Amino acid sequence: MKFRLVPALLILLVIVVTVRLGFWQRDRAHQKEALEAHITQFENAPAQSVGNTPVELKDIEFHRVTVRGSFVADKVVYLDNRPYNDQPGFYVVMPFKLAGGGYVLINRGWLPRNVSNRETIEPYTTPSGEIAIEGIARADASRAFELGQGGSAAHQTIRQNLDTAAYAAETGLPLQPFVIQQTSDDGDRLVRDWPAPTTGVERNYGYMFQWWGMALAALGFGLYAARRAAKKQHAPGV
Known part of the structure; x- marks a missing residue:
């Protein structure tokens, strides 16, 4: 043939x-x-205490962690376009000054949008003084689709996304290279019904x-x- x-x-x-x-x-x-x-194993393991010693992301991502310190409320960032149950809102991301020195970003939770004025933030409370926070170490505070770099300008409170390294350079804060997704409750009225991490x-x-x-x-x-x-x-x- x-x-x-x-x-x-x-x-x-x-x-x-x-x-x-x-x-x-x-x-x-x-x-x-x-x-x-x-991820399942890390979430069920005892929480690791994080201090001022820098921890690489690859060694801490998805682990349960605990930190002590105080919030730096004047450097808060609100991540826009973060819906919850089909309701528009923000993630509240705030630096946390560690008791032993250094800082880490905390994704404190979800806050609904003010329907009458999108630039107005719904009220919530921020604990004062030294407290303990527990959560999950993540690479970032979640990412949403963004055209250009509109959410990266210095001193912009409402942003689309937040890069940890860029924010550390912007503010001069010696941040840990990860974000803690807070799971503990401190009575601040924020929603922490976090979506399960998916790998696709x-x-x-x-x-x-x-x-x-x-x-x-x-x-x-x-x-x-x-x-x-x-x-x-x-x-x-x-």
Whole structure:
């Protein structure tokens, strides 16, 4: 049976590439499943005490932590476009001065938007003096879609996103390289019904099956083309 070399090689290349991409997505899914298992383990482990010694993000992310110190209320940032139960609102992010020195950002919780004036913040309370805070260490205070860098200007209280390193440079505060998502209650009337961290492992499995489906389709097309070529070759008068 004759076959055309170039089309056959192209089909083989498509099969090899799509099968490889499917395995890559499978490996990514397995990595994310392992991360989800670690997150569950960290959340059920005893809280780690954080002081003024810098802690790398990779060593603390998703761990339960506890800190002692006081809020720096005059440097608060409100992260806009953070809905809760379909209601618009803000995340209240505030520096926390650690008792032993240094600072860390605290995502204190969710606050509803003032429906009559979007620039007006609904009232809430901030504890004074030294208190203890418990929460989950996260890489940031959540990220929302942002066009350009409109939320990064200095002294802007309402922002779309907040980069920890950029905010440390802006304020001059020696911040830890992570944000604590507060879980303890201090009577401030903020909502702390935090969404569970998701890794998107379902998407990776979906992509995996898509790539492998494309590989099967390419294989089927190649076999079909080869069969048609064989029939044409053995047809009378050919």
